[in-house]
Amino acid sequence: VSCIARHISLTVGCCWLDGENQPHMKAVFPTEKAVHDHFENLLRILSYEPLYAQIRIKRSNDETVLVGSSLIYFLFIVQMRNMDWLSDLNTTLKNTMVSIIDASINDEVAMCCYGVLCEILTDEESKDLSISDNICNYFLQMLEDIWNKTKKKYEHVPIMMLLKGFQTLSKNDSMQQETAVSNRIHIFIEICDEYPIAYDVIWALSFNKDIQQQLRSDSPFICKLTQLSRQPENEQMSKIIDGILWNLEINHENRSMTDKHNTKEFDIMISYSHKEKVLCKQIYEELIKAGYRVWIDFDQMHGNVMDAMAQAIEQSNTVIMCMSEQYRKSNYCRAEAQYAFQRERKIVPILLQKQYKPDGWLLFIIGQLLYVDFNKYEFSRAMQMLHNELKVELMAETHTAPVRPKEDSVVAHSTTYISPPEVLRSSIVSENILDWTQSQVQDWLLGHNLRQLSRLFAACDGRSLLYLSKYMKNCEPQQILDLLEADSVRRLNESISLIELSSFHSVMHEKKKRLPSMYSSNT
Structure with a gap:
């Protein structure tokens, strides 16, 4: 136990020193299979319940070092967010984390378990889990305590790791409401200058109506956001700031809600997470070949991306939603999907991630709509099924010749203008x-x-x-x-x-x- 505990502790220490790039982790685990095997072996060790009785309040014995270091390592892995095989271990991992929380008297261990749960739980699982009410308040309390510490960490857990955990947690509607009830949005307002990731957390939380009211009532923060939105040096930060202001309905352009029957410049808009960019590009190219007029932001958008997104939706008849876990967790994708829903655009969902089941806000938007599973079928077969769905959506529309778009220096995106699909006439x-x-x-x-x-x-x-x-x-x-x-x-x-x-x-x-x-x- 002593040898294993110190080996894992050393590995975790190297990963921690790496920061975001993680070169040491890539050197130790060069392939996804190596990470998977190591993760599975550690999970097998942590699933051994007699070990829990040996956990102490501090890292004063080998068992506590082993459990604590293994859990920090788990956090590194799940926060990489590109390990599809984790879904195969979710049930065992979830049950193990809950068991450790129930048995542990060590705050560091409990914090890491909560952090892992944040990453792997769906919205529905968060509601159903017996300890779900504790997760949000636990994180908020620990963040508040750590923020007031000089070293900005608790034991061996840095505040950045805790913020990443809450960043994922904040995507769940139930956790947004818990945060609103606790009235602790001020924590993230206080730390956002030193830790910009807090702005992304605020954006996620701002989809909640009660949080919106709390933010609007903080006039200094609203002034600060408005000033930051006029500073385009950091495009990613500008996108987040614009997203918060969009949710708060500040700086909106006046947009008529009566345009749904007007002539559209595009047949289809593709809404997707950039993790699925390669597959979405294939889908885009096939739709172009079929004669559809398609809007998609391969080249990324510049300037006020929220206004550009709104303009794209308003000019499109149908929105294809490319569903995945990353899509559900993306604040931008959520804003895009909700605006399409609000503007009553026809929605055609497609599933791009293996074993993913839509939940939370995404499930609410797609409702009982049928969707094409691009994992279940070969690409050509899935595209044929998508064409069939699009035919139904577009057949009822009266198509006219495409209109040349107005010049817009704010938006840079990939667009093709072709006559409407031949099948439609x-x-x-x-x-x-x-x-x-x-x-x-x-x-x-x-x-x-x-x-x-x-x-x-x-x-x-x-x-x-x-x-x-x-x-x-x-x-x-x-x-x-x-x-x-x-x-x-x-x-x-x-x-x-x-x-x-x-x-x-x-x-x-x-x-x-x-x-x-x-x-x-x-x-």
Whole structure:
């Protein structure tokens, strides 16, 4: 135990001295697999419950050093935020942290456990966890205590590590409300000059209505923010300041809320976290090939990014939301998504992160909308499904020729102007279903709002569709329903919609009624 404890303590000390760049950690653990294996082995040690009884108030024995150092190491790992494999260990990690908190009498150990939980808990898990009410108040109290210390750390935990933990915690709505109730937003106002990360925490907290009122009542801080917004030296800081002021509805441009039926310059805006930039670029290029007019900020935006974001949303018909954990945790993405929702833009969600389930504010915005999972399907298949969703959203719109945008020196973004998608002005070229191609079948199904069936019947041409209708009419209804249900679950991971199935029967019946001689001669 003594040897392991000191080895881990030395490793943690090197990582701590590295700061943000972490070259020593990269030298010791050059691959993600090495980090994973080491993390898993330490977790196995910390899951050994008899160890908890040996934890002391101070680092006075090997067991306390081992647990304390391992937990600080865990914090380094989870705060790197690029370890997708952590999701596989979340349940074990969460249960272990809770068990240590319940058993420990060491504040440093408890603080590190809370820090790890901040990084791995979803919004819903934060609410359900028995200790969730303590997490926010514990962090706020420790921050207040450390801020008043000369060395700006508690035992072996620096204030910066604590701030990073609360930065993640502040993204959860329940924790925002806890902070509002405790009326401790002043802590972050006091420390933001020395620790600029506090501005990002304030931005996250400012999505809460009660926090907004508390911030507005602090006139000196509002004046300070307004002055900082006029100093463009640090673009990242300017973006954060603009974000806070945007949430407080200060410095807003006058924006009419009656423009939703006006002509738009773009068919689609892509809203995404820059961690998913590579995949989003592929999606963007495919949409451009299909003829859509797309807005996306590959080149980043300069000047007041909030006004630029608002302008982009106002000029777009549909917003594709590229969902991931990083998207949910991004203050900018949240502001973007909420503004699109507020302006009643059509929202098409897509899932880009493996095993991620939308929660918190993101789940509220997408509601019961169907989304395309780019992890479950090959890229070409996922794009076809996305095209199908976009067809439904855009078919009802009246498209006109693109309008040349006004010159805007504030915004620098990648934009392409192309005529609206050809599919939107094409229709079924033949009344004879037997002549229909797969694409024409898709258009016909989507034209009747049969969204699920359009995906299920993606490989059907007109002849296949006609034969399928015949089978559905002549076979046992329950047998057909069971077969379609099994096919839908296998292909789409969804139960078959009886409403769509009934509508399909109805529209096929109407089609046959209009052309009786054609069908009688070919079936």
